[in-house]
Amino acid sequence: MTEQQGTARPIVEATDVHKWFQRNEVLRGVSLQVQRGEVVVIIGPSGSGKTTFLRCLNHLEKIQSGSILIDGESIGYRTVDGRLKEDNEASIAKIRAEIGMVFQRFNLFPHMTAMQNVMEAPIHVRGVEKDEAEARARDLLAKVGLGHKLESFPAQLSGGQQQRVAIARALAMHPKLMLFDEATSALDPELVGEVLKVMQQLAEEGMTMVVVTHEMGFARNVAHRAVFMDGGVIVEEGPPAEVFEHPQHERTKTFLGMVQH
Amino acid sequence: MHVAGLTVIAAAGSGFDWGEVGKYLFDRDILQGALITVVMAVLSQFTGTLIGLLLYLMRRSNFLPIRWFAELYIWFFRGTPLLVQLELLFLSFSEFHLVRPIRQIDFFPSLGFDRIVLEAVLPALIAFSLNEGAYMAEIVRAGIDSIDVGQMEAAKSLGMTYGLAMRRIILPQAARVIIPPLGNEFNNMLKNISLASVIGLYELLRVAEAYGFTDFKPVEVVITASIWYLAMTTVWGFIQSYMERRLNASNTPIQPPSLMQRMFSGWRPKPVNTTAEAIAEIGQH
Ligand SMILES: Nc1ncnc2c1ncn2[C@@H]1O[C@H](COP(=O)(O)OP(=O)(O)OP(=O)(O)O)[C@@H](O)[C@H]1O
Ligand SMILES: [Mg+2]
Numbered sequence: 001m002t003e004q005q006g007t008a009r010p011i012v013e014a015t016d017v018h019k020w021f022q023r024n025e026v027l028r029g030v031s032l033q034v035q036r037g038e039v040v041v042i043i044g045p046s047g048s049g050k051t052t053f054l055r056c057l058n059h060l061e062k063i064q065s066g067s068i069l070i071d072g073e074s075i076g077y078r079t080v081d082g083r084l085k086e087d088n089e090a091s092i093a094k095i096r097a098e099i100g101m102v103f104q105r106f107n108l109f110p111h112m113t114a115m116q117n118v119m120e121a122p123i124h125v126r127g128v129e130k131d132e133a134e135a136r137a138r139d140l141l142a143k144v145g146l147g148h149k150l151e152s153f154p155a156q157l158s159g160g161q162q163q164r165v166a167i168a169r170a171l172a173m174h175p176k177l178m179l180f181d182e183a184t185s186a187l188d189p190e191l192v193g194e195v196l197k198v199m200q201q202l203a204e205e206g207m208t209m210v211v212v213t214h215e216m217g218f219a220r221n222v223a224h225r226a227v228f229m230d231g232g233v234i235v236e237e238g239p240p241a242e243v244f245e246h247p248q249h250e251r252t253k254t255f256l257g258m259v260q261h
Numbered sequence: 262m263h264v265a266g267l268t269v270i271a272a273a274g275s276g277f278d279w280g281e282v283g284k285y286l287f288d289r290d291i292l293q294g295a296l297i298t299v300v301m302a303v304l305s306q307f308t309g310t311l312i313g314l315l316l317y318l319m320r321r322s323n324f325l326p327i328r329w330f331a332e333l334y335i336w337f338f339r340g341t342p343l344l345v346q347l348e349l350l351f352l353s354f355s356e357f358h359l360v361r362p363i364r365q366i367d368f369f370p371s372l373g374f375d376r377i378v379l380e381a382v383l384p385a386l387i388a389f390s391l392n393e394g395a396y397m398a399e400i401v402r403a404g405i406d407s408i409d410v411g412q413m414e415a416a417k418s419l420g421m422t423y424g425l426a427m428r429r430i431i432l433p434q435a436a437r438v439i440i441p442p443l444g445n446e447f448n449n450m451l452k453n454i455s456l457a458s459v460i461g462l463y464e465l466l467r468v469a470e471a472y473g474f475t476d477f478k479p480v481e482v483v484i485t486a487s488i489w490y491l492a493m494t495t496v497w498g499f500i501q502s503y504m505e506r507r508l509n510a511s512n513t514p515i516q517p518p519s520l521m522q523r524m525f526s527g528w529r530p531k532p533v534n535t536t537a538e539a540i541a542e543i544g545q546h
Contacts, residue, residue, distance in 0.1 A: 060414055089422050097420025107415035111433050121419035124429055166415075173419060 009072050010035050011177050011208045012057060017066035019052060019232075026052050028232040029066070034177070039209045041219040041240070044229035045255055050212045053229070054179050057210065058099045059092050070095055071176055097125055100170025100178040104186050106162045108154040114141060114165045115150045118172045126173070133172070140168040144198050160191030164198055171202075178202065180211040216259060220244060228252045281481040285472065286488060294468030295489045301382075301457070301464060302450045305389035309450075310443065312390060313397025317405065320398070331398070338395030344456050346392055350384040351460040381462035389450065389457075396446060404439035405431060437508050444501035451493050465489055 012034035019027035026049045034040050042050045055061040057068060059076035065084070068075050075095045077084045109117050118137035122128040128136075141150055144164035154162050163183055170178060180199065184192040196218050203209060203222045213219060219226055219240050226240040230251045236243060244260075247253045285291055319331035338346065408431050416426035458467035469486040473479035 058418055060417065093417070093420050093422045096418055099418070101415075101418035103411060103415065105411055107409070107411035109412065109415070109430055109434075120429065121421065124425060125420040169419070 008036055010069075011038075011071050012210065013067075013069040013072075014053075014057070015067050015069075017053070017056060017063050017068060019049075019056060019061060019063050026232050027056070027063070030229075030232070030234055031066075032227065032234065034208060034210060036176075036208055037206045038225065039203045039207075039211065039223045040225045040227060041211045041213055041223040042227045042229055043213065043216075043219060043255070043259075044235075045258075048229045049232045050229055051181050054101075054181050054210060054212055057177075057179060058096050058101055060101075062086070070099060093125075097121070097173055098176050100167075100173060100175035102163070102166050102170055102178065102180045102183045104182040106154070106159070106166045106186070108162055108166055108169070110154050113151050113153055114146060114157070114168075117154070117165055118169045121169070122172050136172060137168070140171050141165070144168050145194065158191060159187045160194045163187065163195045167195075167198055167202075176208060178207055178209045180209065180213070182212055182214065184213070184215060214259065216244070228255065230255070277480050278478075281478050282485050282488070285469075285478075285482055285485040288472075290468050291465070291472075291485060291489070294463060294465040295493070297462070298451065298454045298464040299493060301385060301389065301454045301462070302447065304386055305393055305454075306443075306447045306450050308386070308390035309393025309446075310397050310401075312394025313399075313401045316394060316398035317401045320402070335395045335398055338392050343388070343392050343453060344459065347385060347388045347456055347460055350388040350391075351381065354384045355380065381457060381460045385454075385457040385460060385462050389454070393446065393450065397443070400439055400442045400446070401435075403442075404435035407438045408434050440508060441501075441505060444497070444504070448494050448497055448501075451497065452490060455490075 010033040012032060014030060014032045017027050017030045018025065030049070030053055032040070032053075042053070044050050052061055056063050057070070057075075059068075062076065067077070067084075073095055074087075076087055076092055078087050079085070109120065112120065115134070115137050118140055119130070119133040122133040122136065123130060138147070138150065141147055144167055146161060146164055146168070149157060149161060149165075152161075154165070157165065167183075183199065184195050187195065192215070196215060199209070199211070199218070200222050211218070211223065223240050225237060226243040227237040228235045228243060228247075228249075228251075235249050235251050236247065243252065244256060247256055316331045316335065319327050322328055322331075412430055412434065413423075413426055416430045417423075421429070454462075454464050455466040457464055458470065461467070463471075466486050469482040470479075473482040476482070
């Protein structure tokens with residue numbers, strides 16, 4: 001936990017989250033707090049529940065018990081007479097608008113140019129004026145190094161460029177939290193760097209980020225905290241250097257041994 | 262009864278005459294019949310498409326009875342002949358006196374009919390729309406399902422509601438998949454409107470038949486009607502090609518067919534993915 005944040009309200013406060021897919025319990029009581037400005041990486045073997053947990057944070061997945069607060073607000077559920085009840089669509093959408101998400105497979109809108117992708121949500125969700133949205137989209141695309149690709153369609157961009165547009169698209173909503181789910185896993189190796197650079201820059205600017213990744217270099221150098229998940233639980237967590245150099249648990253050692261050769 | 266009548270008249274008719282066809286072709290009543298066919302087809306296709314979208318939404322409702330209703334609806338309208346549906350609608354309208362002749366309209370004076378059978382218009386519109394809705398439901402579903410789920414998730418993660426995401430993100434992409442089979446539906450619709458002649462709607466075929474009976478020129482008038490049907494479907498073919506070309510202008514993998522391909526080679530979309538193929542199948546009912 002970063003000291004300078006003091007006792008301020010955490011941006012993410014997940015408590016004892018349980019999630020089943022049919023009979024399969026995928027999250028078995030996950031609790032995680034993320035402070036404002038903190039960068040947390042989640043690592044762990046395939047199938048350990050990293051993606052699922054991340055998707056629960058913006059309610060793309062339902063949870064069966066536990067609670068998730070985003071900046072103090074419960075996402076997805078209200079407590080009615082002591083029981084969890086799914087919230088209405090508009091309230092969920094409102095909180096989601098504050099959470100940027102970057103997907104492994106980019107999910108850009110293919111019928112829109114880079115500019116239109118970035119302007120879409122500010123205009124149609126927030127009601128921002130077109131001129132203003134356009135100016136911000138231009139700035140953001142320049143910031144991710146795509147000032148020269150404003151009018152390109154996703155199909156005309158490389159994977160790395162598409163992912164950078166996707167990051168700009170999320171940033172256009174002024175999110176207070178950014179979620180990255182293996183943002184570089186679908187990229188050719190030579191394109192990974194350009195995306196990680198943008199993510200690092202964001203981290204340095206103080207963006208609160210939860211990053212699921214297999215990029216151990218990024219985890220080590222950029223994250224404030226590393227969380228190791230296995231079998232639907234958080235096995236251990238701590239400063240990346242600690243977790244990587246002195247893992248406490250067998251499972252962590254095995255996993256790190258595998259990914260670090 | 263119908264066919265028996267035609268046979269009698271055919272027997273009574275004297276030799277075939279192209280000149281007669283030319284005369285009938287631009288007859289005012291025939292033109293009006295053609296116009297009614299087009300108007301009925303456009304209205305029915307429009308309403309049917311909306312019903313198709315509604316059925317799609319009902320099918321994914323959380324409320325089981327609504328899903329059941331949608332399935333039952335589609336089962337019924339795809340499982341019975343359109344002609345039967347027309348008659349059912351028409352009969353229940355007259356059974357319950359839902360529509361009376363509203364007023365006298367001299368729409369077809371030269372034929373001696375001084376009253377268009379208004380009773381037929383509404384039941385026909387409803388029957389065609391309901392029937393079309395059942396087919397469009399499948400086409401809409403195939404179109405929407407062909408869009409990667411990641412699109413809806415990305416839209417939602419940006420704070421869009423389901424409705425907004427549908428309107429801005431999903432439907433514009435699905436349209437590209439929906440429009441070719443929708444075009445085929447409309448082509449069928451133009452021709453199927455003729456079925457309403459049996460409930461007394463004065464569309465193109467019925468008007469032509471009326472001439473056939475009175476003038477003893479059945480072959481000439483039926484050929485005249487055919488020429489008009491061909492004209493309508495051909496013009497629609499041009500419009501369809503144009504629309505598909507525009508939709509596909511930017512960056513799609515689906516190559517729209519030329520008019521010639523469409524007319525002579527039983528065109529289907531080139532398989533971009535299996536969904537596109539599935540839709541082509543649906544379009545062939
Ligand atoms: N939609 C789903 N329906 C059913 N089971 C699912 C679904 N999504 C994930 N699972 C299951 O949940 C478990 C956790 O999956 P998850 O995708 O969260 O793992 P992960 O840690 O992200 O793995 P990876 O590193 O491979 O991305 C897996 O066993 C997976 O099979
Ligand atoms: Mg994953």
